[in-house]
Amino acid sequence: MSVKDRDPLTGHQTTGHEWNGITELNTRVPRAVWFFVIVTHVWALVVWVLMPAWPLVTTYTKGLLGTDQREEVQESIAVANAIRDDWSSLIADLPVDEIRADPALMAPVNDTAHALFGDNCAGCHGSDAAGGPGFPSLVDDAWLWGGDADTIMETLRVGINATHPETRYAQMLAFGEQGILPRDDIRTVVDYVQSLSGTGAPADRIAAGAEIYATNCASCHGEDGTGMAEIGAPNLRDDFWIYGGGDEAMFETIWGGRQGWMPAWEDRLTVADRKILTIYLQDRAKETAQ
Amino acid sequence: MMKFIRTLLKPFAAFFEAHAKTHYRLERHSMGLTVGIIIAAGVGGFIEIAPLFTIDDTVEAAPDMRLYTPLEQAGRDIYIREGCYACHSQMIRTLRDEVERYGPYSLAVESQYDHPMLWGSKRTGPDLARLGEKYSDDWHVRHLVNPRDLVPESVMPQYAFLLEAGLDTDSLPDRLAALRAVGVPYTDEMIANADSDALGQAMPDTERSDGVFERYGDETAVRNFDDRPGRLTEMDALVAYLQILGQLTDLPEQTQILPEE
Numbered sequence: 001m002s003v004k005d006r007d008p009l010t011g012h013q014t015t016g017h018e019w020n021g022i023t024e025l026n027t028r029v030p031r032a033v034w035f036f037v038i039v040t041h042v043w044a045l046v047v048w049v050l051m052p053a054w055p056l057v058t059t060y061t062k063g064l065l066g067t068d069q070r071e072e073v074q075e076s077i078a079v080a081n082a083i084r085d086d087w088s089s090l091i092a093d094l095p096v097d098e099i100r101a102d103p104a105l106m107a108p109v110n111d112t113a114h115a116l117f118g119d120n121c122a123g124c125h126g127s128d129a130a131g132g133p134g135f136p137s138l139v140d141d142a143w144l145w146g147g148d149a150d151t152i153m154e155t156l157r158v159g160i161n162a163t164h165p166e167t168r169y170a171q172m173l174a175f176g177e178q179g180i181l182p183r184d185d186i187r188t189v190v191d192y193v194q195s196l197s198g199t200g201a202p203a204d205r206i207a208a209g210a211e212i213y214a215t216n217c218a219s220c221h222g223e224d225g226t227g228m229a230e231i232g233a234p235n236l237r238d239d240f241w242i243y244g245g246g247d248e249a250m251f252e253t254i255w256g257g258r259q260g261w262m263p264a265w266e267d268r269l270t271v272a273d274r275k276i277l278t279i280y281l282q283d284r285a286k287e288t289a290q
Numbered sequence: 291m292m293k294f295i296r297t298l299l300k301p302f303a304a305f306f307e308a309h310a311k312t313h314y315r316l317e318r319h320s321m322g323l324t325v326g327i328i329i330a331a332g333v334g335g336f337i338e339i340a341p342l343f344t345i346d347d348t349v350e351a352a353p354d355m356r357l358y359t360p361l362e363q364a365g366r367d368i369y370i371r372e373g374c375y376a377c378h379s380q381m382i383r384t385l386r387d388e389v390e391r392y393g394p395y396s397l398a399v400e401s402q403y404d405h406p407m408l409w410g411s412k413r414t415g416p417d418l419a420r421l422g423e424k425y426s427d428d429w430h431v432r433h434l435v436n437p438r439d440l441v442p443e444s445v446m447p448q449y450a451f452l453l454e455a456g457l458d459t460d461s462l463p464d465r466l467a468a469l470r471a472v473g474v475p476y477t478d479e480m481i482a483n484a485d486s487d488a489l490g491q492a493m494p495d496t497e498r499s500d501g502v503f504e505r506y507g508d509e510t511a512v513r514n515f516d517d518r519p520g521r522l523t524e525m526d527a528l529v530a531y532l533q534i535l536g537q538l539t540d541l542p543e544q545t546q547i548l549p550e551e
Contacts, residue, residue: 015317028310031299038302055340059347069384073395074547076386081550088550119391123440124429132440134428163423163511261426267543268393268424270550 084108092271096149096279106279113280116273120265129284134243134260138281139288142240144170146229147285149278156274159264160232167264170232175216176255183255185212190250193217196225197239350399352539357403357476358531359506360462360484361491365531367465368524370408372449379410380419380535390549393420394542403474403538415446420536427515430529452525453516459485480505492516492526 005014007025014023048054051063081088087108091099099105118127124135131137136144145155145168158164161171175181181189191201192209201209214223220233227235239245242260243253265274299306316322341348358366369375380401382392389395396419401407425433429440434452437444462484470476480487483501490498491512499512515529536542 026314028306031295031306034302034306035295035299055344057343060341060344070395073384073386073389077389077547077549080386080390081547084550120424123425123433126440134432135440261428263424263426272550 088270088272091275096275096282099275099279109276109279113276116269116277117280120269121277124262129281131242136242136260137240139284140240141285141289142235142238143229144232144234144242147282149275149282151229152278152281153274155262156269156277157264157266160262161259162261162264164264164266168232170259172220172253172258174255174257177257181212181216181254186251186254187247189213189217190247190254193225193236193250194245194247196237197245348398349402350397350541350545352397352399352402352541354541355399355402355539356507356509357474357480358534358538359491359502359510360459360466360480360488361457361527361530362534363465363469363531364457364459364462364488364524365527365529366404366408368452368528369531370406374418375408375410377412377414377446378416378418379413380407380417381409381411382417382419386549388417389546392417393536394546394548397542399541400536400538403469405469405472405474415444418532418535422533422535422537423511427513427529427533428517430532431516431525434525434528449525449528452528453518453523455524457488457522457524457527459488459522462488477505488527489522491530492522493519 005016005023006012007014007023010025010027012028013026015026017024048061049063050065051067052060053063054061087105090105091109094105099109117129121129121138125131125138126135129138136142141147143151145151145160155168158167160168173180176183176186188205188209189212190209191205192213195201195206195209213221213225217225220231221227221236222233225236227233234240234242241249243249243258269277316326380396382388382394382396384395396409400419401409431453433440434448435450436448437446463481466474466476466481466484470481483505486498487502487505490496490500490502491510492514493499494512494514502510502512511530511533514526515533516523516525
């Protein structure tokens with residue numbers, strides 16, 4: 001069989017192979033395919049010249065446009081910073097009261113606060129800032145270290161028990177594990193502490209608990225149980241509980257101790273960021289109180 | 291339209307003819323076809339390999355770059371084993387929105403000691419390149435035990451079993467030695483003490499932990515990561531690894547313009 005054979009129906013050449021009378025067409029690549037192959041190759045040549053492309057031995061061709069994505073993103077950030085600088089430097093410098101009084105500054109605060117909170121704080125404190133077991137609610141009246149703007153700013157900056165060198169440090173001792181209090185005493189003092197926020201218990205247990213409290217707990221939580229914000233010792237009379245106020249949870253707290261950890265944000269968030277969050281949190285707490 | 295394309299292709303008519311003929315001839319000579327395939331594959335191979343010629347130009351110099359400790363490396367292996375990379379990337383791209391959300395864009399040097407790298411491209415969850423020290427150890431443990439306890443809308447699976455699974459430290463010296471073979475500068479001392487250092491990093495204020503500081507630097511995070519003293523679990527290792535992400539060098543923060551709000 002000759003390789004020049006043509007298929008009578010299509011007029012195309014055949015490959016010359018033949019299997020039991022079946023032959024194979026040697027159809028050419030369609031013109032349309034060639035068209036796109038050529039267009040894309042020409043485009044590739046243009047891009048090779050314009051953009052960084054060819055590796056040479058010690059460097060690479062930089063391209064006529066001199067495009068550098070790192071420079072591009074740096075420029076766009078610098079431009080955005082310059083635009084935001086109208087208000088961000090004011091927010092960083094002014095006290096919170098003056099920012100609140102200026103609607104022109106409160107507009108960007110309100111625009112950015114929720115996203116900032118969602119990206120950085122909501123993981124622990126929840127997207128509604130109401131906290132959860134082990135993570136304090138930020139919308140109640142109870143502030144471990146104090147709820148005024150400067151204190152919140154400082155807590156955000158250095159964190160609590162964090163890796164920052166100036167971090168706030170606080171620890172609730174493990175009274176049970178360390179053998180300071182036996183189990184029964186812990187149960188008694190739990191009853192007493194619960195009575196501070198209004199839960200009833202037999203009078204004799206409360207009296208016994210008060211004694212244990214005075215020797216072991218009062219030095220941090222205060223004789224009256226109102227806590228000490230300057231050392232991060234929580235108020236025990238306000239019925240806000242980070243780790244739960246039930247019998248079991250409180251026993252666990254006193255038995256095993258507690259040491260929360262809030263990360264330090266000085267390296268991640270700017271002063272303006274942290275002030276925006278402070279204003280946001282104070283406003284959320286106020287809204288919830290109403 | 292077709293007429294236009296035809297006019298456009300007319301000058302190439304001779305080329306098409308020649309291509310068809312060459313192809314026809316080539317296909318009928320097995321040796322010729324083999325040589326042709328080798329050349330075509332060689333071009334592809336060259337294009338993949340050639341960028342490595344400029345690797346010294348691409349990877350930045352970071353003198354403060356530290357190594358993964360054995361515990362962090364073990365955590366990294368668990369991260370790979372559990373397929374975390376399938377949903378989390380570790381590569382902040384050079385785009386403004388990414389830098390605004392996650393922090394400075396990733397540099398090549400940050401994954402210098404990553405074998406294999408875990409840059410990824412799929413983000414069912416967020417990018418993790420700068421996760422280290424963003425949340426507390428406790429948060430990570432609870433989040434891994436049940437992500438929905440902390441992030442109600444999360445679709446991440448639960449990894450509570452990591453708390454129960456003891457960490458295999460016996461193989462750590464071999465794993466470090468294997469990494470040294472591909473260019474990670476672990477010393478003989480680091481390899482010899484790998485299992486002890488893994489234990490020490492989760493046992494603060496012990497002799498073992500002193501060795502970790504000595505070999506891996508004073509900034510190493512030595513903590514009981516899963517808050518269960520006395521037992522080294524896979525949870526310890528994974529949390530130690532998550533807490534080091536983005537913390538190996540300060541170069542990105544030092545060299546980039548960062549967003550200010």
